[in-house]
Amino acid sequence: MAELDNEELRRLKDVNMDEAPARRHVRDCFKDIQHNLDHILIKTPGDGIKTKESYEVNSRGVEIFSKSWLPEASRPRALVCFCHGYGDTCTFFFEGIARRLALSGYGVFAMDYPGFGLSEGLHGYISSFDLLVEDVIEHFSNIKENSEFSSLPSFLFGQSMGGAVSLKIHFKQPNAWTGAFLVAPMCKIAEDMVPPPVLKHILIGLSSVLPKHKLVPQKDLTDAAFRDVTKRKLAPYNVICYCDKPRLRTAVEMLRTTQEIEQQLHKVCLPILILHGEADRMTDPSVSRELYEKAKSSDKKIVLYKDAFHSLLEGEPDEVILRVLSDIISWLDDHSFQVEGS
Template sequence: MIKHQLNFKILQRIKSSRKFRPECCSPTKRKKSIEVMAPQVRLQGVDDKLQKLLDTNMDEAPARRRAREAFKDIQLNIDHILFKTPTDGLKIKESYEVNSRGLEIFSKSWLPETSQPKAILCYCHGYGDTCTFFFEGIARKLASYGYGVFAMDYPGFGLSEGLHCYIPSFEMLVDDVIEHFSKVKEQPEFNALPSFLFGQSMGGAVALKIHLKQPSGWNGAILVAPMCRIADDISPPWLLAQVLIGVAKFLPKQKLVPQKNLAEAAFKDLKKREMTAYNVVAYKDKPRLQTAVEMLRTTQEIESRLEEVSLPLLILHGEADIVTDPSVSKALYEKASSSDKKLILYEDAYHSLLEGEPDEMIVQVFNDIISWLNEHSSKFTAR
């Protein structure tokens, strides 16, 4: 009886959404409904012309690309510690390439300009995110320490082609990432270098899935607040989750999964939390049904296969994280068959360790990452 009531409520919400309004509605009425639904987020220092770009529907890549291009200089000049690393001595490249599935993928690289990298880091970004905003600062910092950093936006994320934040298959997404990073590693100037995966949040799940598909393909992984299980405070109740899984079979692209404000949950520093609004191509709506189902299935699979993780690991997690569950990072550390593994838990820290904490915590986390990388890249280079 309860299940039927929940199904009825969800179907009522579907019928009332603007995408499901009957085609017989007059153009005027339909236009009004769209205006009511449009997000109105006014950013400081943004004129009306840029604001129009911000309010545009970002479902498809061309709109996201236009918005990012218009906001690029504004983004990189916000007062955040990540953007204070100079670009002098760095070689930075952006590109688009059509992959084997016919999707145009955006990628970016950051390299030391005058020396060979110590190692290469292949970055897997988090849910709804991109490699063109906060990660820009992270990558600059890593490259300034002599590392080659490579990143891509998954299909449907950031500047890559595809419906915004829609994951029809997590396996397919992981295969797309493997395809891209395999091409990077095969380049003559990089193929003899140690290679490390670097995953944040959902990107941690992507990195672990890559490792499980390529057990001997990488020299190590850095996992920051990895999504091995979604925290109970964020995930919907079990019964509602089962209903949503059922509805996803018929309406996979619909934005119906209830969710708390992720910036509020992930960013501890209030000033930095406000800065998330400037990440204009990040996905900020309710999760799409199939995306949520794929993430749930993936975390369940990873949690059941922790013993198969065998590569050198650095796992970093905030103890106060209510987005991904730090207890599963502890379980990963304990159960992984890796002989070389390290877990660092940061007291009172939230989910976004490298973006949303006070400056001193961000510096500490960076130092822990650089220290581990220096130790492990020299170890493999010396062989």
């Protein structure tokens, strides 16, 4: 089976996944293989959980893929709305995280951004970070307005670039969320992941002429993200992840957004939990410390994990993954009880 799987992965290199139909087809072909991988998240049981996958056209005319995980036997204690990282999807690894949260009593909702995962749009292309954030706000607002969930506490869950998305949502909706927890948030891209200044200025200039071109140099993100070598070998099975060189406009939008967020850390005012690996070489843990110090939230907490890399929930040894999940669920339990008892 392993040899067959590797052969299938090699064939993927010849598949053009620029558009959503191809990504959806590839995901369908690999579903069974993905479900049998030996990873603590993937092996999380789904018994007692209601899952639903949907495709809906949003107000901008973009078909968005979304997924939900709800406890089967009881009403959710709160809503958790997930914002995924750059290149990623709310399927594959995240499904195990969502099942853990649902088994702890939480309703989990997630979507793929336009251009990512199974949603429509050119793969890996962000024309405007602000538009992306508006798409996410629209999707989660529709869920929160549902009479079934409207009275429940609601939390943002941002991972990596999703941390930047979550903070931008908070800035636009300062009183709409019960709290947020951010895993390795992209408040600043680590210096050694950014091109040298001269090249950076050239690329910014080119982005207005060749916005969709893949010209931005990039190091191997898997090595930088996954500390556990065994888990690193499973990363390629996230077959609809965007792993090519960043497109010019995407890179510029991400850089602009992190610079903007870094200047607004003092505006963060909701209950917040920040989790970051001390050895993260992709997003700067020192800026997570700065977020913790500058946020005007009266209820804030930061947890730094010694020697841990960027992918705290996917690429660390099992005991670290379980500790991070436990830290998240304990924080959610505390804050959901506060709301329920208030």
